[in-house]
Amino acid sequence: MHADRSPRRRRTAWIAGLTAVVIMILAVPAAVAQTRTPDGGQDRHGSYSSSEGRIGYQVHLPPSWRADRPMPVVVAVHGCGMTGSGLNSMRSMTRFDDLADREGFIVLYPSQSLLRNVQLCWNSLSPEHQERDRGEPELLAGAIRQVVDTYGADPDRVHVAGASSGAGTAVIMGVTYPDLIATVTSVAGGEYRFHAAEDRLDTVTPVDTARLARAEMGPRARQVPLLVVQGEQDDVVRPFMAERLVQQWLALGALVASGRPEVDTVPTDVERVEPPGGHPWTRTSHRVPGQASVDSYLVEGMGHTWSGPRASGLFADRDGPDLSEIFWEFASTRPMS
Template identity: 35%
Template sequence: MHRRGVALSRSLFVLTVLLVLSTGAPAYAGSWVHGNYVGAWGARGYQLWVPTGYQPGTPRPLLVALHGCLQNPDQFAGLTRLNEKADAEGFLILYPNQATFVNATQCWNFMLGNNQERGTGEPSLIVGMVELMKQRYSVDARRVYVGGVSAGGVLTTTLMSCYSDVFAAGMVGAGAMYKAATTVSGTAFAMLFGSIYSPDDKGKDAWVCSGRPRRTVPVLVVHGTEDSVVNPLNGEQAVKQFLQTSDYGDDGVANDSVKGTPTSTRTLSVPGGRTYVVKDYVYGGELVAQKYEIRGMDHAWPGGNASYPFADPAGPDATTFMWDFFKQHTLDLP
């Protein structure tokens, strides 16, 4: 009877753990949590990485990581090695998962109108997930970041533009500026040739979307010079758009107080790998924008794990310099 009791207790313990993980309830220390979020605009699955050493009651930064087309959270995590970085630096990672029933290739539908505004569409679902994580985990609301690649990079620009009161900074990898395209056909053109819209105009649209906040919107843009999927011009437009957004954000006026020219430019190389150019844009002592141009790189994540598609191991480690950029920024909260 004692052995049966022990076996039953173990079975109940395993069942409890499985139930906790399947419902997205809190788990601790170096583990995945799977869940689903349901909001007014539908439902999406997500995966949360809880880093080694996590302790309830100790606020941690949260990174929202948005995969690209033909990817899922597991693949994006493997490509970027973000979970290893999270374990080393002590931050949580939320990986929203695009559903195949809304896009068969798992692209985020960034070009649709309801996904380009505050309070609607896919952005509202992702922000809803963020709020859920704040309720269930010890999240430092001043240090919530968002970064993505390709379609995830473009959706990142909407989240940064329309929820600048939620995200302290963002990273746009192989993506495009806010509202670079507003139709499916326009998206195809923008990806091939760059957006037909003015970055200055979209910079103002972004400032308005968050409710005309009085703050800069720090952005890191990463793009390969030989990107055959998303024209590198899109990366340049994304930098200009957010600099214009920050120009409005610092004093409410477009007066070039945040200038569109880099304050420093340096050329570096990976030993045995690619050369890359880093452009910094500093305003008031703050690095409000930074651009990495990876020479010779196609549509990829620089420094990524070669076991996964869309990796360019010869490039600099984007995961490291992304987190180094984020660590410099916190959100001023009321």
């Protein structure tokens, strides 16, 4: 998700595109479809194809995985200039494999194709990739269903977490496939159909885009729990976009519940944490009776990054909160049912 059209932003995009090309040149494709990790887990590679195109992905199975033991699935959607599991990957940035091995869930790492975006961004601002059964949402949904079927996963516990353009796509998945996605986590992302408001922020409100989201959900409409994380110093995705996303999701929940967007936006709880030697953050929780949970984190001193003590890569910050742990704490207790 990108709101800033300044020359600095264009230069950043050019660098991200060059980085993406270098990544694709240097990344060594898997020679085999299956490898074992030192701790007994398994990494498998797969792909899904349809009339909408093709998407490649890697699956991490924890050592405790069994075909007859349905596990949750975490779908980790990378940002621009990244891959799912190659160099500068979502895998290394989030360290979800370690968490999966400890907690017992499957991780799906999809990778964007250069044929769809030369910067390896997910096209979350493009209308053709914001609808069910079209474009990237259809490809991701197909890959998710394929993984659930192949590995005997629990279809009621599919959780999507995305960063940057991948966060925008994660939100889109929650709107286009609420019957498939249990929870959504957005790190440095924005609201559904933000492009409709981008040049008219003073007139197009989050309630307006919430109505668009409700229309897209159609008869499958469901209140999807949402976790939002935003760096206060992010100059690519500005903090106001996280605020709009929270407002949109609250209005969307009200539309699903009653057909009216009016909702109390006063937080249920606000907590500030100041860890020694790390970035302080504020967690704001919304628990509206009859609606899904919405939590948001604003991290002081953090830019356009994913934070965690072992995070690595070009867009990692080890001084911020452990976002992977925060994500799992939020998602693991919220199955679709």
